Amino acid sequence: MNSFVGSSVSALNWLNVSHPSSGVAPHNLKPADEFSSSKFQDSSVNLYSKGSEATDVLIECKDVYKSFGEKHILRGVNFKIKHGEAVGIIGPSGTGKSTVLKIIAGLLTPDKVFQSAALFDSLTVRENVGFLLYEHSRMPEDKIKELVAETLAAVGLKEVEDRMPSELSGGMKKRVALARSIIYDTKNNTVEPEVLLYDEPTAGLDPIASTVVEDLIRSVHCKGEDAVGKPVKIASYVVVTHQHSTIRRAVDRLVFLHEGKVVWEGTTHEFTSSTNPIVQQFAAGNLDGPIKY
């Protein structure tokens, strides 16, 4: 499954995880104390802010379990993501990668998440990209229009503001979704993502379009500024991906999920040289090995 809704549509499913105090997006990460045990049976997902005790750690998944009916998908997942990290979550299909992202984001039911290409089909590109600003800021409309145009230009799209998502190619949709994830009102700090979550941002793209998206993801993270050069506080991002190019270009560290648990963690460099048989089989795409299909 490549999206939060079980759709096989290639999609840049993104989630801005904002500091709880901003309280703007419906998909904000909730503070740790809002994750009650009734919501996450036997699980614990913690969000730390800078200055808290665990200063380095932004997100911690601690013994996270998740079942769908009789299907026990996550069976005690443990990992930490530090401030400033670019982390990939990889592993065989159906192993629960998207489920982990949903849990990090506090999304409990599929009907609460963005669907298909992560764009609202009935809204124009401008309304999609400026969505959070229209909804949650006091920015004047002409300012939002200007910022939307600038942000779209920065992801390589011009004069598409009035188009509907159905009039865009798959790659263009992903860029529009990326523009929406990196636009925000710097003056009012209304939308200030602490971490961005990407679910298969390059699925279904050709190699060159993949490179464009991977470099855009990376540039937002590295420069500490948004697509139009304004300072941002995007400290970290988490990417669920199957694509080798995305692993190589867009992330620094990997968390490998298999059969509901983290079976390996390491840098992207260590991934290629790992002697772990699960990692070796996955990296080489071998049919023989501990991962059974």
Ligand SMILES: Nc1ncnc2c1ncn2[C@@H]1O[C@H](COP(=O)(O)OP(=O)(O)OP(=O)(O)O)[C@@H](O)[C@H]1O
């Ligand atoms: N809401 C749900 N209800 C029932 N089963 C679900 C639900 N969401 C996910 N699943 C099941 O949980 C398992 C893990 O799904 P998930 O999408 O997290 O896997 P994944 O590792 O991201 O897969 P892929 O790499 O194929 O995208 C799958 O078997 C899926 O069918």
